[in-house]
Amino acid sequence: MAASAGPEIERLIALLSKLPGLGPRSGRRAALALLKKRDTLLAPLATAMAEAQAKVRTCGTCGSLDVTDPCAVCADGSRDGRLLCVVEEVGSVWAMERGGSFKGRYHVLGGLLSALDGIGPEALRIGELVGRVADGSVAEVILALPATVDGQTTAHYIADRLAKTNVPVTMLARGVPVGGDLDWLDDGTIAQALRARRPA
Amino acid sequence: MASAALLSLTLADFRSYERARLETGGRSVYLFGANGAGKTNLLEAISLLSPGKGLRGVSLAEVGRRLPGEAVGRAWAVAAEVQSGEDAPVRIGTGVEQGGAARRTVRLEGETVPPGRLADHVRPIWLTPAQDRLFLEAASERRRFFDRLVFAGEPAHAANANGYDKAQRERMRLLVDAAETGAPADAAWLTALEARLAEFGALLAQARARTLLALQAEIDGRGDRPFPLARLGLTGEWERMALEGAPFAEIELKLAQALASARARDGAAGRALTGPHRGDLAIFHVEKDRPAAECSTGEQKALILNLVLAQAARLSRAESAPNPVILLDEVAAHLDLTRRAALADELTALKLQAFLTGTDESLFDHLKGRALGVRVGDAGLTTLEDE
Numbered sequence: 001m002a003a004s005a006g007p008e009i010e011r012l013i014a015l016l017s018k019l020p021g022l023g024p025r026s027g028r029r030a031a032l033a034l035l036k037k038r039d040t041l042l043a044p045l046a047t048a049m050a051e052a053q054a055k056v057r058t059c060g061t062c063g064s065l066d067v068t069d070p071c072a073v074c075a076d077g078s079r080d081g082r083l084l085c086v087v088e089e090v091g092s093v094w095a096m097e098r099g100g101s102f103k104g105r106y107h108v109l110g111g112l113l114s115a116l117d118g119i120g121p122e123a124l125r126i127g128e129l130v131g132r133v134a135d136g137s138v139a140e141v142i143l144a145l146p147a148t149v150d151g152q153t154t155a156h157y158i159a160d161r162l163a164k165t166n167v168p169v170t171m172l173a174r175g176v177p178v179g180g181d182l183d184w185l186d187d188g189t190i191a192q193a194l195r196a197r198r199p200a
Numbered sequence: 201m202a203s204a205a206l207l208s209l210t211l212a213d214f215r216s217y218e219r220a221r222l223e224t225g226g227r228s229v230y231l232f233g234a235n236g237a238g239k240t241n242l243l244e245a246i247s248l249l250s251p252g253k254g255l256r257g258v259s260l261a262e263v264g265r266r267l268p269g270e271a272v273g274r275a276w277a278v279a280a281e282v283q284s285g286e287d288a289p290v291r292i293g294t295g296v297e298q299g300g301a302a303r304r305t306v307r308l309e310g311e312t313v314p315p316g317r318l319a320d321h322v323r324p325i326w327l328t329p330a331q332d333r334l335f336l337e338a339a340s341e342r343r344r345f346f347d348r349l350v351f352a353g354e355p356a357h358a359a360n361a362n363g364y365d366k367a368q369r370e371r372m373r374l375l376v377d378a379a380e381t382g383a384p385a386d387a388a389w390l391t392a393l394e395a396r397l398a399e400f401g402a403l404l405a406q407a408r409a410r411t412l413l414a415l416q417a418e419i420d421g422r423g424d425r426p427f428p429l430a431r432l433g434l435t436g437e438w439e440r441m442a443l444e445g446a447p448f449a450e451i452e453l454k455l456a457q458a459l460a461s462a463r464a465r466d467g468a469a470g471r472a473l474t475g476p477h478r479g480d481l482a483i484f485h486v487e488k489d490r491p492a493a494e495c496s497t498g499e500q501k502a503l504i505l506n507l508v509l510a511q512a513a514r515l516s517r518a519e520s521a522p523n524p525v526i527l528l529d530e531v532a533a534h535l536d537l538t539r540r541a542a543l544a545d546e547l548t549a550l551k552l553q554a555f556l557t558g559t560d561e562s563l564f565d566h567l568k569g570r571a572l573g574v575r576v577g578d579a580g581l582t583t584l585e586d587e
Binding site for chain 2: 113114115116120121149150152153154155156157160161186187188191
């Protein structure tokens with residue numbers, strides 16, 4: 001640790017080190033970069049963080065992040081409220097929105113079922129999801145969850161919980177990626193793609 | 201020459217070796233020397249040219265050379281030139297960049313690549329003295345041994361096994377918590393986990409059954425040889441279903457049902473009492489008409505050797521992957537003269553590169569002229585041609 005740095009800098013480094021993907025070493029690098037560009041980077045960043053702290057809130061409907069509640073997606077009347085896409089985290093909403101091909105609404109779970117991590121159904125926004133679907137305005141629930149054991153367990157659990165509503169529940173397809181060469185796919189993906197084949 | 205072979209092998213600060221280099225020209229190699237000379241270390245080095253922990257199954261931090269007084273092993277490296285078919289040789293290498301590091305780096309033609317890429321170039325399969333006790337050990341050891349045979353032919357097997365284990369740990373946590381607190385576990389959650397277990401479990405059972413049938417066909421098809429004829433079986437109920445030709449969906453459904461009805465029992469026991477994680481490999485000595493566990497150690501060794509050779513023959517026929525390289529540690533010493541001669545003939549007939557070790561040069565008399573002899577001693581590696 002840089003012993004000569006003052007407590008203000010130490011604190012900055014300690015906080016930066018806690019960010020995902022960073023550690024003590026990269027925390028020091030980031031702090032140094034910010035301090036070198038005090039006017040062009042540090043000050044705008046501080047302002048942006050203060051604004052985010054003051055304004056960003058969790059959407060009471062879908063669980064996504066925005067400066068308004070309900071969020072822009074939930075408030076947008078031009079989006080198709082009959083399609084509801086269930087995702088793990090806000091990052092997945094952003095990924096879907098980057099694609100721009102989905103015009104429905106979202107529901108953010110806030111994680112995945114994991115008994116070993118102590119995350120049960122009550123820790124996720126599954127009750128809220130059931131409530132949203134049960135009010136009758138949703139025609140299809142699309143589960144866009146990771147193709148991992150936890151992701152698929154969660155998908156199965158949600159499908160089960162929604163079975164009583166009689167609303168169709170679908171899952172994103174798994175298989176050959178767009179622009180993907182079969183030669184580079186692992187065996188498991190090829191087997192999945194084969195099982196999920198469809199008429200050409 | 202075999203169509204996938206190590207042309208050269210270089211070791212740096214690996215186990216007992218400070219530096220060593222072996223030029224094979226693609227031929228098979230027999231290594232002889234006193235106990236502790238470093239013969240097995242060389243085989244271990246080759247085994248690390250595949251994904252995983254090598255034939256000793258140790259932490260990769262442990263294999264670095266350590267002088268007396270040094271607390272951790274040094275940064276080590278193993279490199280090889282590999283010839284595959286008609287292609288130009290490729291350089292592959294692996295090692296750790298810092299002494300004591302547990303995570304290794306893998307290099308292919310000078311580029312850092314994921315360890316899985318090693319499997320595109322070398323596919324070592326080995327038989328070591330540690331496997332001598334295979335028939336006397338717990339079922340888990342035999343399962344691991346057999347799963348490695350499955351994995352070599354079907355790489356997806358490892359991912360399915362990991363998925364199965366992960367879902368099983370999740371399920372057991374829910375069941376054990378419920379048993380301890382008295383509050384019932386979330387039934388829908390358990391059903392979701394059991395659906396994963398049933399899917400992965402059916403895939404595991406079918407992959408094991410496929411491998412077993414292929415190996416048995418290989419053993420039966422090679423007829424009259426001085427090695428004992430083995431009859432292989434899988435004793436787990438799910439593998440047996442798969443062997444009897446049950447379709448995937450049926451195994452999956454029945455396994456899901458069995459898991460659902462075993463919840464209370466599994467929770468009380470603290471472990472899952474049914475599923476492919478309980479399967480076992482049974483080997484029967486046909487001529488002696490008795491299970492392998494009841495045969496002499498020499499017969500057991502010959503049975504396993506026969507299985508490994510069948511696996512090598514099976515894999516060498518898969519065109520999509522590199523041919524296996526066979527590593528036989530201290531195998532010759534267990535075989536009588538007839539079987540030693542037969543092993544030499546078999547290795548020649550398989551057209552695969554093999555590395556064998558033994559304490560005595562005379563153990564390899566039948567391989568003279570067909571393989572490269574290397575003396576392992578204080579002076580390092582000395583090929584017989586250079587003497």
